[in-house]
Amino acid sequence: MSGIQSPSAELLNADETITYDAVVVGCGVIGPCVATGLARKGKKVLIVERDWAMPDRIVGELMQPGGVRALRSLGMVQSINGIEAIPVTGYTVFYNGEKVAIPYPYKADIGAVEKITDLVRDGNDKVAANDSTLSVQDFENDERERGVGFVHGKFLQNLRDIVAQEPNITRLQGNVTEILKNKRNEVVGAKVDIAGRGKIDFNAHVTFVCDGIFSRFRKELSPEHVPKVGSSFVGMSLYHAKMPSPNHGHVILGTNHLPILVYQISPEETRILCAYNSPKLPSNLKDWMRKEVQPHIPQSLRSSFDDALAQGKFKSMPNSFLPGRQNDVLGMCVIGDALNMRHPLTGGGMTVGLNDVVLLMKKIGDLDFSDREVVLDELLDYHYERKSYDSVINVLSIALYSLFAAENANLKALQKGCFKYFKRGGDCVRLPVSFLSGVMPRPFLLTKVFFAVALYAVYVNFEKRGALGFPVALIEGISILFTAARVFTPYLYAELIG
Ligand SMILES: Cc1cc2nc3c(=O)[nH]c(=O)nc-3n(C[C@H](O)[C@H](O)[C@H](O)COP(=O)(O)OP(=O)(O)OC[C@H]3O[C@@H](n4cnc5c(N)ncnc54)[C@H](O)[C@@H]3O)c2cc1C
Known part of the structure; x- marks a missing residue:
C-alpha cells in the first residue's frame, strides 16, 4: 500500500464479528451514494476504500444536469457546494473555427425531480445558499437545467464527508483482495487487507462492488465482462x-x-x-x-x-466501453464503472452511475437484505429498467466519438452534417442536448434523431457536390448512411439486448 497516507485509527477499527446488511467496495463517486442511500434506509453498512485521502484525477469533473438531478433525488446535492464549483449552462461546439452554442434544456420540458423517501430530508435536495461560486437562485429558479464543473477530488471528499455523517455507516481503509463466496458460489462478503491487522473477512447480506474503471471484481459477474x-x-x-x-x-x-x-x-x-x-x-x-x-x-x-x-x-x-450486464449472482451487486462504461467525450459516466443508484434505492432500498433471494429478484429486474436511461448516454457517447474523431470520408461527412444540424437550432439542438445532459431517457427517439442527422449529412453532401456531382453524391449518400448504421446500431444492440 505504498503512497497511501496513514489513516486515522477510526478508519481501521471496523468490527468483523457482525454481519453487515451491506459491504460497499470503493468510495469513489458511486460507492458513497450507495452507502448513504442504504444507511438512510436503515441498513447497517460497511464501506471499504483503499485510500481515503483526496485523489488527484482527471476524471469526473463535469457533471451533466441528469447527474445533478440524481444527487437531488438522493438528498446529496450539497456535495457540489463549498468547493468553488463552476455552474455549467450548456455547451459550445467549435468546428473548423465556426461555433454553435447549445444551451441545456428547459426544466419545464422535463418534469420535477423525484425525491426518494428517507433519503431526501431537511432540504438536502436543494443547492445550499452562501456558496462562493454557485448561486442557489440560479440552480433552483432558473428556467433551464444546470450542470456543474468541479475539481474531482474535492467533490469526492464532500461525498465522503456525507458518508462520515451517517450513523449507520462504518468506514474502513483497506484494500479489498477478494469477494468472499460460500460453497454454493454465493457472495457472502469481502476480504480486506488492513494496515496493522492483515487480511480480514467481513460478512454481509449483499456486497456492492463499486471499484471503478479498473475494477478487479467486475469479473465476478462473468469472466467475459471485460472493457x-x-x-x-x-x-x-x-x-x-x-x-x-x-x-x-x-x-x-x-x-x-x-x-x-x-x-x-x-x-x-x-x-x-x-x-x-x-x-x-x-x-x-x-x-x-x-x-x-x-x-x-x-x-x-x-x-x-x-x-x-x-x-x-x-x-x-x-477511454473504455463496457455494456452493462445483469447482476445475477446471489449476494452481489456490481454498479458504477465496474458495471458499465462509455466514452468520456460526453461526460456521462457519473450521471449514469448516479441514476443507477436512484433506481437501485427504489428497487431494493426497502427490502430486508437477509432475504437474499428477494433482493436478487429485484436486481434481475433492475437490469432491464436501467437500460432506457443508460443506453441513451452510453450509445450517444460512442456514436459521437466516432463522428468527432472522424477517420474516413464518410465519418467526416457525418461530422460536418452533425455540426450543420446543430446550427439549424430549435429541435435540432433541443433534442441532442437533452440526450447528452441525461434528461431524455428515450433510446428510440435517440435512434430517430441520429438517423435524422445522418440524412442531413447526406443532404449537405449533395449540396456540396452540386447538380453535376449528383451521381457521385448518391453513391456517397448510401455509403454515409451505411457508416452511420455501423457506428450506431451495434452499440445500441449491445446496450439494449445485452
Ligand atoms: C478521462 C475520463 C474523463 C471522465 N470525465 C467525466 C466527466 O467529466 N463527467 C462524468 O460524469 N464522468 C466522467 N468520467 C467517468 C467517471 O469518472 C466515472 O463514471 C466515475 O468516476 C465512476 O464512479 P465509480 O464510483 O464507479 O468509480 P471511481 O470513481 O473510479 O471509484 C472507485 C473507487 O474504488 C476504490 N477501489 C478500487 N479498488 C479497490 C479495492 N480493491 N479496495 C478498496 N477500494 C478500491 C478506488 O480507490 C476508488 O475510490 C470520465 C472518465 C474518464 C476515463
Whole structure:
C-alpha cells in the first residue's frame, strides 16, 4: 500500500464479528451514494476504500444536469457546494473555427425531480445558499437545467464527508483482495487487507462492488465482462484561461484533428482533454501536443495552453466501453464503472452511475437484505429498467466519438452534417442536448434523431457536390448512411439486448 497516507485509527477499527446488511467496495463517486442511500434506509453498512485521502484525477469533473438531478433525488446535492464549483449552462461546439452554442434544456420540458423517501430530508435536495461560486437562485429558479464543473477530488471528499455523517455507516481503509463466496458460489462478503491487522473477512447480506474503471471484481459477474479500450484522453490543467464561452463545456472539432474538450473546474483551473486514437500514447507527448493540438486551440485559450504545455504536466486515461450486464449472482451487486462504461467525450459516466443508484434505492432500498433471494429478484429486474436511461448516454457517447474523431470520408461527412444540424437550432439542438445532459431517457427517439442527422449529412453532401456531382453524391449518400448504421446500431444492440 505504498503512497497511501496513514489513516486515522477510526478508519481501521471496523468490527468483523457482525454481519453487515451491506459491504460497499470503493468510495469513489458511486460507492458513497450507495452507502448513504442504504444507511438512510436503515441498513447497517460497511464501506471499504483503499485510500481515503483526496485523489488527484482527471476524471469526473463535469457533471451533466441528469447527474445533478440524481444527487437531488438522493438528498446529496450539497456535495457540489463549498468547493468553488463552476455552474455549467450548456455547451459550445467549435468546428473548423465556426461555433454553435447549445444551451441545456428547459426544466419545464422535463418534469420535477423525484425525491426518494428517507433519503431526501431537511432540504438536502436543494443547492445550499452562501456558496462562493454557485448561486442557489440560479440552480433552483432558473428556467433551464444546470450542470456543474468541479475539481474531482474535492467533490469526492464532500461525498465522503456525507458518508462520515451517517450513523449507520462504518468506514474502513483497506484494500479489498477478494469477494468472499460460500460453497454454493454465493457472495457472502469481502476480504480486506488492513494496515496493522492483515487480511480480514467481513460478512454481509449483499456486497456492492463499486471499484471503478479498473475494477478487479467486475469479473465476478462473468469472466467475459471485460472493457474494450480504443482511445485515450491526454489532460492538462490550464490556469486563468480566458474561456471563449464562459460557463459552457467546449467541444473543439475539425476535419484535421481529434476532439478536444475544455471546461472550467474552479475559478483558477480549466481542464483540457485531448483525444488520442489509441490506448498507447505517443512517445513524445509534448511534441504531439504542440503539433497536433496547439494549432486548433481557440485564440483566447492559447496563452494558458502554451503555459501548460511548457510546464509539461500531462495526465492520461484510457477511454473504455463496457455494456452493462445483469447482476445475477446471489449476494452481489456490481454498479458504477465496474458495471458499465462509455466514452468520456460526453461526460456521462457519473450521471449514469448516479441514476443507477436512484433506481437501485427504489428497487431494493426497502427490502430486508437477509432475504437474499428477494433482493436478487429485484436486481434481475433492475437490469432491464436501467437500460432506457443508460443506453441513451452510453450509445450517444460512442456514436459521437466516432463522428468527432472522424477517420474516413464518410465519418467526416457525418461530422460536418452533425455540426450543420446543430446550427439549424430549435429541435435540432433541443433534442441532442437533452440526450447528452441525461434528461431524455428515450433510446428510440435517440435512434430517430441520429438517423435524422445522418440524412442531413447526406443532404449537405449533395449540396456540396452540386447538380453535376449528383451521381457521385448518391453513391456517397448510401455509403454515409451505411457508416452511420455501423457506428450506431451495434452499440445500441449491445446496450439494449445485452
Ligand atoms: C478521462 C475520463 C474523463 C471522465 N470525465 C467525466 C466527466 O467529466 N463527467 C462524468 O460524469 N464522468 C466522467 N468520467 C467517468 C467517471 O469518472 C466515472 O463514471 C466515475 O468516476 C465512476 O464512479 P465509480 O464510483 O464507479 O468509480 P471511481 O470513481 O473510479 O471509484 C472507485 C473507487 O474504488 C476504490 N477501489 C478500487 N479498488 C479497490 C479495492 N480493491 N479496495 C478498496 N477500494 C478500491 C478506488 O480507490 C476508488 O475510490 C470520465 C472518465 C474518464 C476515463
